[in-house]
Amino acid sequence: MxxxxxxxxxxxxxxxxxxxxxxxxxxxxxLPALPQRLLDDRDAMExxxxxxxxxxxxxxxxxGQPVRLFFDAPREAPTSRGFASVLHAGLDGGTPDEILxxxxxxxxxxxxxxxxxPLRMRGMSGMLARVKRRVAAGISA
Amino acid sequence: MPAEFDATTTLQQYAHPERLVTTAWLEANLxxxxxxxxxxxxxxxxxxxxxxxxxxKIDWHTDLNDPLTRDYVDADAFAxxxxxxxxxxxxxxxxxxxxxxxxxxxxxWVTSLFGHADVRLLDGGRKKWVDEGRAMNTxxxxxxxxxYPVTQRDDSVIRAYREQVLAHIGNGPLVDVRSPAxxxxxxxxxxxxxxxxxxxxxxxPTAHSVPWRRxxxxxxxxxxxxDQLRAIYEDEIGLTPQDDVIAYCRIGERSSHTWFxxxxxxxxxxxxxxxxxxxxxxxxxxxxxxxx
Numbered sequence: 001m002x003x004x005x006x007x008x009x010x011x012x013x014x015x016x017x018x019x020x021x022x023x024x025x026x027x028x029x030x031l032p033a034l035p036q037r038l039l040d041d042r043d044a045m046e047x048x049x050x051x052x053x054x055x056x057x058x059x060x061x062x063x064g065q066p067v068r069l070f071f072d073a074p075r076e077a078p079t080s081r082g083f084a085s086v087l088h089a090g091l092d093g094g095t096p097d098e099i100l101x102x103x104x105x106x107x108x109x110x111x112x113x114x115x116x117x118p119l120r121m122r123g124m125s126g127m128l129a130r131v132k133r134r135v136a137a138g139i140s141a
Numbered sequence: 142m143p144a145e146f147d148a149t150t151t152l153q154q155y156a157h158p159e160r161l162v163t164t165a166w167l168e169a170n171l172x173x174x175x176x177x178x179x180x181x182x183x184x185x186x187x188x189x190x191x192x193x194x195x196x197x198k199i200d201w202h203t204d205l206n207d208p209l210t211r212d213y214v215d216a217d218a219f220a221x222x223x224x225x226x227x228x229x230x231x232x233x234x235x236x237x238x239x240x241x242x243x244x245x246x247x248x249x250w251v252t253s254l255f256g257h258a259d260v261r262l263l264d265g266g267r268k269k270w271v272d273e274g275r276a277m278n279t280x281x282x283x284x285x286x287x288x289y290p291v292t293q294r295d296d297s298v299i300r301a302y303r304e305q306v307l308a309h310i311g312n313g314p315l316v317d318v319r320s321p322a323x324x325x326x327x328x329x330x331x332x333x334x335x336x337x338x339x340x341x342x343x344x345x346p347t348a349h350s351v352p353w354r355r356x357x358x359x360x361x362x363x364x365x366x367x368d369q370l371r372a373i374y375e376d377e378i379g380l381t382p383q384d385d386v387i388a389y390c391r392i393g394e395r396s397s398h399t400w401f402x403x404x405x406x407x408x409x410x411x412x413x414x415x416x417x418x419x420x421x422x423x424x425x426x427x428x429x430x431x432x433x
Contacts, residue, residue, distance in 0.1 A: 028186060028190075076184075078184060078186035116185050117185075
């Protein structure tokens with residue numbers, strides 16, 4: 001697992017249970033805004049159907065360049081924003097190999113499944129699966 | 142001591158107007174002794190981003206469901222929850238939440254299983270409160286523990302089980318409150334919730350399809366006027382207030398909303414919620430299923 005993502009997983013796991021949701025909220029608040037070029041071209045973003053709230057992502061893969069990830073979720077959907085922000089903070093700027101080697105169930109170690117319905121937690125795996133698919137398509141293109 | 146009822150004229154058309162409060166009434170009554178406002182949401186972080194001042198959070202997943210068995214919490218755990226939320230047995234609880242009060246209605250129904258007397262819904266839910274620009278804050282209220290009594294859950298009156306539903310087919314009306322595509326079996330899950338699925342699609346034989354959301358105004362999320370509700374449930378599918386009705390959805394949350402409408406707004410006396418719902422029925426061996 002990429003170091004940056006691993007550190008986030010550890011941070012959640014080491015945080016007392018009652019402070020994990022506030023921590024996820026901090027991530028939700030820290031999700032960067034979309035760059036103008038994506039705001040102008042919403043069709044370039046892929047909807048993530050595994051999430052219960054409207055969530056969109058975009059992945060930019062250029063040969064020899066770090067992978068760039070972009071997520072968009074409404075403020076009224078802080079849990080989805082929080083999940084997106086964890087992936088952004090952990091994987092944005094990584095190499096294709098680092099992203100593709102992320103375990104699909106990495107989030108199980110965060111200790112959130114007691115707090116968020118496990119079924120809803122899978123919104124996170126839906127996002128990761130789509131990111132990986134886009135990265136794989138990008139390097140083979 | 143319970144709070145006064147909301148005497149707003151528009152609420153008096155319903156069979157039990159004491160089960161609803163308006164946003165204006167709630168704002169005017171915030172802080173009244175004996176009144177606790179409880180937020181129950183689909184999104185577990187929403188309360189933390191800001192809530193009605195003084196409101197407590199009751200989470201459908203972590204507070205109301207047993208962590209091991211697929212069932213609600215037991216009497217001890219429910220009493221402990223109420224004590225921690227500053228609620229006594231004669232407190233007025235006003236529930237509100239996101240998604241047209243979907244989870245708020247569920248929390249209200251579970252609370253009713255334990256016989257809590259004065260439970261009400263905020264008409265229009267969280268969205269209406271926010272849209273009207275009413276006060277919100279992020280302060281978690283500091284509450285002293287109460288002496289809420291340990292009360293046994295009564296599952297015999299407003300809750301239905303699989304065997305009862307099976308016996309009900311052909312003997313009483315069933316209302317399927319899921320989306321049309323779930324009812325026809327085209328979808329094995331609710332749109333956007335692909336994990337909460339079932340092996341088989343369709344509906345329980347004889348069930349009427351009335352998606353739960355139809356009971357709320359599309360714009361502000363408040364309940365429809367009583368004549369429009371009667372047009373849907375009585376004229377359109379032929380229910381009468383004396384009927385023994387069972388409502389179901391996927392895990393029993395959306396049907397809690399319909400249970401509230403039939404019981405408290407239309408005054409039906411025998412409405413049960415089958416919380417096993419399609420996640421149980423659509424995975425159960427040898428139960429009958431109908432597809433159009």
